[in-house]
Amino acid sequence: MPALPDSVKSLAESYRNRRVMITGGMGFIGSNLAHLLVSCGAEILVVDALLPNYGGNPANLVGTEGRLAISQADQRDRAAIDELVRGQEVIFNLAGSVSHLDSMKDPVTDLEVNSLAQVILLEAARAHAPDATIVFASTRQIYGRPDYLPVDELHPIRPVDVNGVNKMSGEAFHTLYHQVYGQKTVSLRLTNTYGPRMRIKDARQTFLGIWLRRALENGPIEVWGGEQRRDLLYVEDAAEAFLLAGSVPGLIGGVYNIGGGPSITLDALAERVIAAAGSGRAEHHVFPPERKRIDIGDYFADDRKFRTASGWSPRVDLDAGLARSVAYYRERMSDYI
């Protein structure tokens, strides 16, 4: 169990004995949130379909045994979700996929998991938990190639892959159900997030996962392009943003960027990963035309709207976050590969 950060202690009070549900709760961010909520003393239900090739991994919940309930339900299953949402006070809605390649190969499944499943959750909550606060994990990917930097929430939405279209639509349903039915929804458009419990088998969830694994195995990190800038968010900071989104009434109905630390080029990031691991090497590649077409160039977030409204700011800087990630995977590599 991680020690509860000081600034979260005040948050903890608001979750003590509250009934919270986490969809995708065995996934990367969902499981980190589950660990934090255990520390808060919440009454937790983790829902995760454990679909193959997604982020769900039972190993992510090691250490929470006996302190939360788990249901392996699929969010596309309306009857199951109807039962599970009953009585929930806060629903952290993180189930879904963020894989570019999978969404292009199987757009129908991507649509079901990222768009249809959100309608089903919202309808179930409308019927059986109309007062629940619902926090949706959206993504910076829906902006596509930025017109300007940093990107704020007024930037046009212009997804560059099937996953982006379906995430856009999943988020739009949350906003709509607030406007039409008064459900208490909040959407967080996360930037690239990394840290313990991310998928490191491949690049399906985040390129940083496979980078870290390669570095730890003293292998090559593939850097495509390299000059693109990104802001990186440590997962505990992301989880804290979710806790705030689920408890600060003034945030309800809104859509917020969640950024990270100062932006950094991918080339520089690769060096920092290699330094943290003490092994690995960077291997530079030029984008082939079919990848260039969907490359979005630089992205970093203007997240002042959320910072101002919630008091949140990221606390774990890149080197500290990478060091913690390296320590985590050194100890538990076999659970993740």
Next chain:
Amino acid sequence: MPALPDSVKSLAESYRNRRVMITGGMGFIGSNLAHLLVSCGAEILVVDALLPNYGGNPANLVGTEGRLAISQADQRDRAAIDELVRGQEVIFNLAGSVSHLDSMKDPVTDLEVNSLAQVILLEAARAHAPDATIVFASTRQIYGRPDYLPVDELHPIRPVDVNGVNKMSGEAFHTLYHQVYGQKTVSLRLTNTYGPRMRIKDARQTFLGIWLRRALENGPIEVWGGEQRRDLLYVEDAAEAFLLAGSVPGLIGGVYNIGGGPSITLDALAERVIAAAGSGRAEHHVFPPERKRIDIGDYFADDRKFRTASGWSPRVDLDAGLARSVAYYRERMSDYI
């Protein structure tokens, strides 16, 4: 068979003997397009699932017998669509629903018909008709309540109902498949369209349908609000915009507003409908709170982007369009109620 308008005669040449498919081809706009394409001498395949309560009506194709092929396939059926798209040169993709109420009552079906079905069509075309031009019927409804008037294509997309979210997503797939795979897609965001072959049983397709029916039956036209302004597009003008979109190479990959004549308040429009019918009366209603919440106020389009690129402009003014509609339904009311 309607006489081919002069300005369409030059278009006719480009469709002679071309293989075209119309999804939703027994629906309101799709069937008008089918009639025009018959005049052009195209080789036409109409695909329509004839779902109950949608716009599909076999009576819409009276007069085209023996001059087009018909398949009652459902666009959600990938295997069927795979077969049907083979060899098509232009696909007019109009299948879908535009009912606000149905989408709120059954959001899952709305998602399947308006979002999933578009992915299936695009995937089928990618595999079996990669060079086909695909013209998608999008809608002004995805803009939601306008920030400014007239509304151009740069206006934020902010749907106010489930149908709007799914139409937004259906359109986004068309744009995406052009960007990623080079498919020749064009999307037309239609304003309120009216005319012969529209659904007049109820307000599912357009409020003007039920208004016209009530006027013809010398009954009350329900006007909610009344001060809201709209631009109205006569269906033959809409169909001509589709023909251009399917044949002018410079339009490919774009998204275009299609507006109508000068904007008019609903109050004034009701009077024009009553005058055209020579019967009926307006009944004024104040919006109840739940409808007020989703009312979008005024809408009229800035469609200069399409006019400039295609040379199109609407040719049938409101009084002429209403007169033709009245004449059509007077003669064939029994096919539509």
